[in-house]
Amino acid sequence: MDHKWIAKTWLVLGLLLLAVALQAERTEAKPQGKSRLPSFLTVCYRDSPTLNECARKSFKSIKPRLMDGIPEMYIPQMEPLIVPEVKMDQDSGAIYLHSVYKNVKISGISKHTLNDLRIEPSKLKFIVSMTFPELLMEAEYSIKGKIMMMPLLGDGHCKVNLTNITMQTELFGQEYQKNGATHLKIIDVKVEYSLSNVHMQLDNLFNGDEALGKRMNDFLNENWKSLAEEVRPLMTKALVDILRASVDKMFAEYSYDELMPKKNN
Ligand SMILES: *[C@@H]1O[C@H](CO)[C@@H](O)[C@H](O)[C@H]1NC(C)=O
Ligand SMILES: *[C@@H]1O[C@H](CO)[C@@H](O)[C@H](O)[C@H]1NC(C)=O
16 A cells, blocks of 8 residues: 555655754764764754754755765665565554565655755754655565455555655754763654655555456555545654654764754853
8 A cells, every 4th residue: 555655755754854853963063072973974053043054054965975874873875775674554444454565675865855954952843844756665565454445465566656745844852861961852753744646556466366456556546645644644653753763862872962062152
């Protein structure tokens, strides 16, 4: 179904956004003392009036590295992004599905446009908006369930093409003390997204029955919009969970002052 695909996409986007948020936090200027952050990252000061310009510029300048991944910062390779396994179980509204996707490969993340990147240090708020013109996903899937009263069953290769995805994420942090340093943790995440089109192809549905398989693929593609709405809360939640877990890992590793120091102490 498109929703699980989309969910994967969201997780990808989630990673990207967290990457963005992270990058945003350290940019411009030279690190003070010996920084544990990668040296190609400069630092943006959180009390600087040009913090947002700094963050945006920095994000753009490290984009190629971001796409290759930055292991020290818990950021995986983004182009393509490989996710070993994703499980999606859903039992709500008109959809009842159990599904697993293996070796999920997502391409197109590097072609994004950054629409907005803002940091409000006084509120510990991070805002990121991006548009992805096209994301292509491939995986080995296994699905069993019912969708709008129709049985859906299959396992095999699948491809999904998502067009014109715009996603806005707001992360809200909170300070806490750890080993004598101030760290951040994410206490709330808001995600909104829109997309223009979804096209998917699930091979080998219904034990390889080609006529049934074609009919189901056609049905899914014709109804992607309502299906996507149906699963929007779940997809949003999945993304939020992933985002929060990933960003928190980085925030736990690096203190607030390491990521985004103050110029005037
Ligand atoms: C993806 O979909 C868009 C529009 O629906 C289309 O223009 C594009 O060629 C598709 N890409 C692939 C690789 O199928
Ligand atoms: C892409 O989506 C946005 C809404 O998020 C819409 O305003 C825009 O017209 C769309 N562009 C294309 C090429 O479909």
